[in-house]
Amino acid sequence: MTNQPWQVQIKIQRQRAGEKPYVQAFALEVDPDEYVLDAVERIWAFHDRTLTYRHACHHSTCGACGMRVNGREKLTCITTIRSVTQNGGTIRIDPLRNFPVVSDLVVDMGDFFLRMNKSDFNSVAPDNAARLPYEHPKKLETQTEGEPERLVDCIECGLCISACPAANTDKEYVGPAVLAAIHLMYTQNPSQKLINQADDHSGLWRCHSAYECTEVCPSGVDPAWRIMDMRKTVFKDRVKSIIKPRLPEKKDA
Amino acid sequence: MPNQPDSNNWPRWFDPRSRSLGTFGYILNRVTALGLTLYLMMHLVALGQLARGADAYDGFIALVKNPLFKLGELLVIAAGVIHGLNGIRIALNSFGIGVRRQKSTFITLMLIAVFIIVFFAFKMFSEG
Amino acid sequence: MRESLSPKRLEGSGRWLLKILTGLLIVIFLGIHFVVNHLVAPGGLLTYADVVAYFQNPIIVVMEISFLILVVIHSFLGLRSILLDLNPSPTVLRMANFVLVVIGTAAAIYGTWLALTIASRG
Ligand code: SF4
Numbered sequence: 001m002t003n004q005p006w007q008v009q010i011k012i013q014r015q016r017a018g019e020k021p022y023v024q025a026f027a028l029e030v031d032p033d034e035y036v037l038d039a040v041e042r043i044w045a046f047h048d049r050t051l052t053y054r055h056a057c058h059h060s061t062c063g064a065c066g067m068r069v070n071g072r073e074k075l076t077c078i079t080t081i082r083s084v085t086q087n088g089g090t091i092r093i094d095p096l097r098n099f100p101v102v103s104d105l106v107v108d109m110g111d112f113f114l115r116m117n118k119s120d121f122n123s124v125a126p127d128n129a130a131r132l133p134y135e136h137p138k139k140l141e142t143q144t145e146g147e148p149e150r151l152v153d154c155i156e157c158g159l160c161i162s163a164c165p166a167a168n169t170d171k172e173y174v175g176p177a178v179l180a181a182i183h184l185m186y187t188q189n190p191s192q193k194l195i196n197q198a199d200d201h202s203g204l205w206r207c208h209s210a211y212e213c214t215e216v217c218p219s220g221v222d223p224a225w226r227i228m229d230m231r232k233t234v235f236k237d238r239v240k241s242i243i244k245p246r247l248p249e250k251k252d253a
Numbered sequence: 254m255p256n257q258p259d260s261n262n263w264p265r266w267f268d269p270r271s272r273s274l275g276t277f278g279y280i281l282n283r284v285t286a287l288g289l290t291l292y293l294m295m296h297l298v299a300l301g302q303l304a305r306g307a308d309a310y311d312g313f314i315a316l317v318k319n320p321l322f323k324l325g326e327l328l329v330i331a332a333g334v335i336h337g338l339n340g341i342r343i344a345l346n347s348f349g350i351g352v353r354r355q356k357s358t359f360i361t362l363m364l365i366a367v368f369i370i371v372f373f374a375f376k377m378f379s380e381g
Numbered sequence: 382m383r384e385s386l387s388p389k390r391l392e393g394s395g396r397w398l399l400k401i402l403t404g405l406l407i408v409i410f411l412g413i414h415f416v417v418n419h420l421v422a423p424g425g426l427l428t429y430a431d432v433v434a435y436f437q438n439p440i441i442v443v444m445e446i447s448f449l450i451l452v453v454i455h456s457f458l459g460l461r462s463i464l465l466d467l468n469p470s471p472t473v474l475r476m477a478n479f480v481l482v483v484i485g486t487a488a489a490i491y492g493t494w495l496a497l498t499i500a501s502r503g
Contacts, residue, residue, distance in 0.1 A: 068271070070271075071270060071271030072271050095256065097256060098256070098257065098258050099256065099257055100255075100256065100257040101256045101257075107256070108257075134353070163272070165265070165266055165272070165276060165279060167258055168258060168262045168263070168265045168266060169258055169259065169260050169262050169263050169265075169266070170258055170260075171257065171258035171259070173258070208279050208282070208283075209275065209278065209279060209342075209343045209346055209347075209355070210272070210275045210276045210278070210279035211273075211275030211355055211356075212272055212273060212275055212276060215273045215275065222353075224275075224352060224355075225352045225353060228346050228347060228348075228349045228352045229349045229352075231347050231348070231349065232347075232348050232349035235348065
């Protein structure tokens, strides 16, 4: 270790599905520049093998390790211990909100993934389309043949849904990430189907502008901006269809 | 309260813990909305006194002049001003305008709201 | 696959736009209302006679009535939106729709009647 080790206490909410949650504390010696996920992993390895949590890539690409650290939604693989406590301090870790708890820190994100799927979310897009429209295009250093593609920003971690107050009470609300995905797909390939998905009571109109999604998103998706931009798009489309009534939709191929 | 979305979780709408500035706007808007709707109903009923003629209405106004009612009236004005100004922000945002400046817009509008509310408070309580 | 994410669209861009437009008009009307009540009629409309006199102006009558209707539409659409946050069952929502429409219409009629009654007492 390069740093003086810190003594911290880690309090984790434990729960088996359907049973009452309780909080268990673990005393740990950590390097302050380690990540919260490292500490959780250490607890599993050396203190309690029954602790369950999700993790895979450990470099903010898979979106599996979302948890609440001191109440706030964090991607724990990139959240340093230094940023959430001090030497001798405590870290509180809870599962994400607004998802059913499967066990301890593992939540059931099945509905969320299915909804992402319904919006035809494609995690690869041309570099231009993957960028937020208000960002200036960056010059790519290496020249490639044809249009360069990359992974889009959303890593489907669900932090935004956990932070959203509207998702607190309405299980039908698709949530920020799905609406952001609809927006992203619409900018690449506008379709009436995506407009109708967005213009729905469990879509755009359940958002009540708390903007928590953008606050917690670890990946610069800016779901709140995308939701509001999609509203603008929907309004425009609806006005257009009044001025120039649309012919009945062809069936999707 | 269940961890998953559940209508029983509604008290969490009003819980600002582990949330950021945007949620304060959301909570303020919701609380003032409910308060103003309640007031609207009460107001309509109370104004029924007008139909019952001068004596009934003036008697009612005399009652409303006591400080407790005045405080209530100030609350209504405050709620209206906050909801109205915050509403301007939300309306603009809904057309994709100023979303990335929503925080500074919120702070500015709420400072204006405080200014207006203090103005009314002085006016109402100094008139006696 | 269904186009919409849910079986039936219960709230959409139209109702949202209506909420925003009524909200905007309310802000404008309230502005006028404050100016009129506190600057033009100093001390406000505090006696019965004041109110009756105020309602002699037909523009005021029209404005007060339309203000009431706007407020009712705006607040009831808002209430319904909050109810939708609770993911109500179709039955509960249908009942709520009915109650909101009935109370809203009743409030608008009652308010109009009240304004016209007062105006006729000049
Ligand atoms: S939008 Fe951001 S917070 Fe939401 S799932 Fe995607 S990466 Fe996570």
